Amino acid sequence: MIPARYAASRFPGKLMQDLHGKTVIRRTYEAAVNTQLFEQVYVVTDSNIIFSEIRSFGGNVLMSKKEHECGSDRIAEAVEDMEVDIVVNVQGDEPMIDAESLRKVLEVFRGKDAEKIDLASLKTPLHQQKDIDNPNNVKVITNKDGFALYFSRSPIPYARERNSGVTYYKHIGIYAFRKAALMDFYKLPMLELEATEKIECIRYLEYGHNIKMVETTVLGVGIDTPEDLEEARKMF
Numbered sequence: 001m002i003p004a005r006y007a008a009s010r011f012p013g014k015l016m017q018d019l020h021g022k023t024v025i026r027r028t029y030e031a032a033v034n035t036q037l038f039e040q041v042y043v044v045t046d047s048n049i050i051f052s053e054i055r056s057f058g059g060n061v062l063m064s065k066k067e068h069e070c071g072s073d074r075i076a077e078a079v080e081d082m083e084v085d086i087v088v089n090v091q092g093d094e095p096m097i098d099a100e101s102l103r104k105v106l107e108v109f110r111g112k113d114a115e116k117i118d119l120a121s122l123k124t125p126l127h128q129q130k131d132i133d134n135p136n137n138v139k140v141i142t143n144k145d146g147f148a149l150y151f152s153r154s155p156i157p158y159a160r161e162r163n164s165g166v167t168y169y170k171h172i173g174i175y176a177f178r179k180a181a182l183m184d185f186y187k188l189p190m191l192e193l194e195a196t197e198k199i200e201c202i203r204y205l206e207y208g209h210n211i212k213m214v215e216t217t218v219l220g221v222g223i224d225t226p227e228d229l230e231e232a233r234k235m236f
Contacts, residue, residue, distance in 0.1 A: 001078060002028055003071030004092035006047035010136075010224050015050060015092050017229055020236050024223060025050055027095035027236075029059050035099035037106065038088065044078045069190065070200040072175075076186030079179060087182055089175040093223040095232065097174065101216040105176045108212050113145065118181035118209040121148075121201065122172040122216050131170070136224050138171040138199055140213060148211040151199045169215075173222065175201070181209055 004025050008014050015025040022030075025043065032041045042060040045051055046067070054061035068074040071089060079087050086109060090097055101122055108120045123140050126132050132139070135153040142148055150156060151171055159166060177185075185203060194202040204211055223229050 001075040001087055002032060002041070002043045002090050002092050003074040004043050004045040004047065004050045005071075006045070006049055008093075008224075011226060011229075014223050014229065016053065017223075019095060019229070019232060023053055024095055024229075024232075025053060025092050026057065026059070028090065028092050028097070029054065031095055031097050032090050035097070035102050037099060037102055042078065043092070044074050046074070072177075072182065072185050072200055076182050080183065080186075084179055087177045087179055089173075089177065091173040091222065094173065095223070096235065098218045101172075101214075101218050102174065104214045104216060105174065108214060109176070109178075113147075113212060116147075116210050117178070117212045119175050119177045119201075119204060120212040120214060121175045123169040123213045124172055124216050124218075126168040126170050132168045138173075140169050140171040142169075142213050146213050148201070148205065148213050150205065151197070151202055153197055153199070169213075171201075171213075172216070184209070 004015055006013060016023050019027050029043055042062055043054045044062045044064060046064045051061050051063055062078050064074050064077060066077060075087060075089055105120045105122060108117055131137055132155045138151050138153060139156050140148055140151050141156050155168060157166060188207055190203060191206045193206055194200060201211060223232055
């Protein structure tokens with residue numbers, strides 16, 4: 001499921017911007033389909049413009065019936081009556097997703113911790129201080145078994161001593177949910193930490209769900225700003 005809002009606060013209309021001859025949302029949709037990991041791929045949107053765009057090339061698209069605070073709510077509404085075990089949320093502004101990273105996320109549901117996992121997501125190391133300090137890069141810390149302890153727009157952990165050697169990790173906004181966990185999220189109200197940080201996966205932690213983080217070194221460009229779009233055009 002690819003949640004797709006037209007009216008993004010930092011870069012309105014970004015999903016309809018041109019990325020080498022195709023829109024950002026079409027690039028993301030085609031990248032998800034081309035992984036060949038999924039039985040079905042859908043865009044879920046509240047926008048007639050995006051709906052028409054996906055329909056124009058024969059893609060699967062669903063119109064949200066309600067206003068939603070976040071992509072997970074939008075997806076939950078769409079899958080509520082579907083027969084499905086695992087739902088993967090691919091952000092509409094991540095046109096450079098790769099099959100190997102998605103495969104790693106899905107494999108954890110067959111691994112030794114599978115029964116503990118409510119959802120899984122990706123992290124990648126950050127090496128530049130400007131990237132660590134950038135609030136658009138959500139950072140994540142985990143326990144020894146790779147389960148998320150917290151997400152923040154601030155650099156975490158705080159390095160009390162210089163040259164501590166700690167590795168900072170960026171959260172990549174791709175999730176694989178058990179359907180039951182996703183429906184729980186849909187029904188539970190937002191709490192203070194999620195509202196403060198504006199990071200939706202914090203809601204799972206606040207209500208005691210387990211998020212397994214999988215490391216990847218494949219780093220695309222999430223398009224949050226016009227500058228990100230220019231960087232994506234260069235990388236593409």
